[in-house]
Structures are given as C-alpha cells and as structure tokens.
Amino acid sequence: MEAELLERFDFFSGALYIREKKLCVVSDIHIGLEETLYAQGLHFPLREGATLLDRFEAILERFSPEIFVLDGDIFHSFDRIARSVQKKFVTIVERLRAECEVVFVRGSHDxxxxxxxxxxxxxxxxxxxxxxxxxQTFPDHGFLVMGHDHPVIEIELQRFPCFLYGQGVVNGKDLIMMPAFNPLSPGVIINYAKGRDFLSPLLRRVDAGRLQPVVEVDREVVIFPPLAEMRRLM
Structure with missing residues (x-):
C-alpha cells in the first residue's frame, strides 16, 4: 500500500501533488497570522510573506503543476484583511498564476x-x-483531500507537521489530511488523538487509529503504521 501511495502522490514542503492530475494542493495558509501575532505583542520579524513565497516557488519548481488548489483558511483573520495581508496574498496569487491555474477553496476563516x-x-x-x-460535510465525494486540523506528530520530543492517510475511512473512500502550510500555525499533536478530538465533523466519525502519518523530512517521505499500531509500539 505504501508503494502505491508514493506512486500516486508526492509529498513536499507541506504540499500534496497528485501525479495523474498534475494537481497540487496546500491547505491552511493563514496569510496574516504574522499581523495577528504582532497585535498580540510579538516584537521580532517573522518574514511570513517571504517564507510563504519561497515555499510556493520551491513547489512550482519541483512539480510544474497545471492546477494549484489553495485549500481553505487562506487568510487567518475572520473579519478584516489588512492592506499588508492583501499585498502578500496578491503577490502569491500572481506568482502562481504565472505558471498554472489557481483554485480557491473556502475554509472557515475565509x-x-x-x-x-x-x-x-x-x-x-x-x-x-x-x-x-x-x-463542512458533503454527502457525495471521491477520494478526499482536506485540511482544517493542522496535524503534527511528536517523535522523541520533536514535532513534525504531517499528512494523515486513511484507506476507506470516510464512507468507504480514502482520505488525505493536509498539514498547515504556514509554518507559524500551531499544530495539533495526533499521536493519541481519537475521532472526537478533531475539529472536522468528517473526522469525528472516523476511527482515528486507522490513520497513517506521512512525514517529509529532509526530502525523504516516511509513511508510518496506523496510529493504533504506533500506540501499541510506543
């Protein structure tokens, strides 16, 4: 199964690339989190705009996708978009559109x-x-690609943003959950998570023990056993 997963998908820098569709997905970009942290009293530069743009540049260079999906929570603020945030957003979108079609999927923050x-x-x-x-939930769907929960796995006291793969876990369909693309976004540790611990109404009905963490470290992709098996080993 792991070999088949790696034949269909590539996992890189928080992005999922679906090879057969030449389609790239990132989720939970949270543009403007930097401004929120500054408003809360943080006083050192975070370089959110440059960091996000660098990550997008690396993804474009690696995959040359035909379609790039920004999968929700594109912005961080619910109620206003500061001029600096809009400038970062426009810069990113213009760069992506120079290479491919861009699709915007709305999230709860958007x-x-x-x-x-x-x-x-x-x-x-x-x-x-x-x-x-x-x-949100949808009555009909295919192989699900989704974000929203910012999964992170903790290994030997280190935390790694991770994808979560579940074979047939939602209405018999496979699932890949995306990590947060913005490195400033806090992650949610999933080592011992149960379905009820997730924000997504879809995942609350899922047997979380069947989910497999997928971690990209130093450009090497590691697919872990399902969480239930990992818990027994740990």
Missing part, C-alpha cells in the same frame, strides 16, 4: 475571501478526487 478574490468554491472535484477544507 469569510472575507469573496471580497478580495472572486470565484472561490466550497469544493473542487478533479476526477475521482474531491478537495474540501474540512469544516
């Missing part, structure tokens, strides 16, 4: 997205794949 960028959607379907943010 109440202001329609006022900044027209054409956002609640879901994006590409053949057998359905990309959603994860804050």
């Amino acid at each position: 109440t202001m997205l329609p006022s900044v960028m027209a054409g956002s959607v609640e879901r994006y379907d590409a053949g057998e794949y359905t990309v959603i943010h994860g804050d």
